[in-house]
Each structure stands twice: as structure tokens, then as C-alpha cells.
Amino acid sequence: MFRGRYAHAIDGKGRVSIPSKFREVLNGRGQNTLMLTNDLWDPCLVAFPLDRWLEEEKKIQALPDLVREVRVYKRHFISGAQECSIDRQGRILIPPSLREFAQLNREALFVGLGDKFEIWSTDLWQPRPEDPEAILRVLQQYL
Amino acid sequence: MFRGRYAHAIDGKGRVSIPSKFREVLNGRGQNTLMLTNDLWDPCLVAFPLDRWLEEEKKIQALPDLVREVRVYKRHFISGAQECSIDRQGRILIPPSLREFAQLNREALFVGLGDKFEIWSTDLWQPRPEDPEAILRVLQQYL
DNA sequence: GATAAAGTGGGAAAAAGTGGGGAAGTTTGG
């Protein structure tokens, strides 16, 4: 499980170290690649272990192409994804298109979400939810 | 599987490099040609590996000619298709009619969609879906 | 404080992408 938040520097070549805690999780599953994709709602990236991504992808591929919204969604979701391999120093190279999307310049914030994690530009990350009340209201429907 | 987005320059002769990741996929299937056609709903091109195209074509051929919309669909879809071979540098020459259709001038954006991919003029591509709310509503019906 | 682990930076080789020359083949116009 990916937990916690870690800030790491992005070097001149666009590389970032994966937090060692996250790396352990991946190694535990015998994986040394990540599927990296842009989030659709917020300016951040989402990182999946490969197997986890394939599940997700399968679900989405199955949706009907004839529905316009589905097509747009697929287009953005699938095309956002790029496989990144982890180098011997435990880093990934963030593909330029994704780097640009999430405005990752100097520092990346790794945000654990359990089965996946997000990568934010430290500058864009908000330490607290902007509207905690709204969250409460919605959560009441589910919990 | 075609994934990711890659922007490549179009040179004076109308050639573009196919992203190496996409080329790998094609090589894996032992193919060095693409079937290129214009999309019907958006100003972009759609590229199929040959075998994938043949399936698609078969499906469409089977539709009933007696329905007006089907005829129009066939007319545009089938007649738009052109086979493009990949040269030794990993490029294709985009046929003028298609180039014009998708307004491909200076830069082409390759958009991976899994079993096929799209080619957009970078100028026309929208980094985010225009109506995320609508997409959410539709997705909720299916997921 | 010593040792190990994690994170950071950069150099060099390989791969990917880009641009252009020129031969072969097509089209256009006299």
C-alpha cells in the first residue's frame, strides 16, 4: 500500500526519485515499471503499478465507443498513460508531455493513495481541502 | 497497446516520425504499414494497424446499405482510408487530402487509444475534455 | 560518530527525431 507524502527534487533531465517506501511496495509485487497518467480532473499525475493499471484499462476499453462522452474520456485517459521504468537509482524519467501537464518543474510531491499514488507539483499542492463542509455533506451519503 | 501522447514535427515534405513506442507495437505484430483515415466526428486522423483495420472494415461493410446514414458513414469512412508505409527512419508521409482534413501543418500529436491511435494537429488538440461534468454523468451510468 | 541507505547530479553511449539531397516515378502542359 502506498501511504504518506514525500517531496523530491526534479533534476535538469526531468528525473525524480521514487520514495523508497513506494519502491518497496513495487518490488514486493516484482515490478520495476510504473504506468503514469495525467489525472482528468486535477493538474496532477497518477501512478499505477502495471497490473493495477491493466485492470483499469480493461474496464474502460469495454465502454461503448459510440457514446461521445465515452470517446472523449478514452481519448484522454488512455492517451495520457505512459509506461515508465525505474532506473538503477530508483528514479523515473517523467515524459515531457506529462511533466508539462502537471507543471512539474523543480519539486514533485508523491501522494500515496493506497493502491496507486499521485504526483503533484509542490507549488500546486493544497495542504487542506478547499471546501471541507461540502466533503462532509457528500460523505454522509456514503458512510 | 498504443498509449501516451507524443508531439512530432511535420517537415516540409509532409513527413512525420511515428513515436518509437508505437513503432514497437507495430513491429511486434510484424507490420510496417498503417491504415490512415479521417475521423468522422472530430478533425483528426485515425491510424489502424492493418489487421485491425480489416476487422473494422468488415464490420462496417456488413451494415445495411438501405439506411441512408449508413451509406453516408461508409462513404466517408472507407473512402477516407489510405495505406501508408513506414520508411527506414520510422516516418510516414501523410497523404495531402488527410493532411488537409486534419489541418496538419507544423506539428502532429499522436494520441494512443489502445488498439489504434489518432493524429491531431497540436493546435486543435484540447489538453482537457471540454465538459468534464457531462463525462462524469455518462460514466456513472456505466461504471 | 560510523555505516548504510536514500536522494541528487552529471558524463558518455545509444536511440529517437529532424532535415535535406538526389534518383525514380507521375503528372501537367505544350
Add this chain to the structure above:
DNA sequence: CCAAACTTCCCCACTTTTTCCCACTTTATC
């Protein structure tokens, strides 16, 4: 029917990006 103009294709050369490797600094651990 022939020549000029253009397009397509194949080749080579250059630039940029990516990958792989080594080394250094900082942080954590005992």
C-alpha cells in the same frame, strides 16, 4: 509525344533526447 515540374522514395548526416553508468551529498540507523 516529349519535356518540365512535381511528388515520392531512399539514402545520409546532424541534433536532441533517453538510457545507462558512476560518484557525491545528505539523511537515517545503530
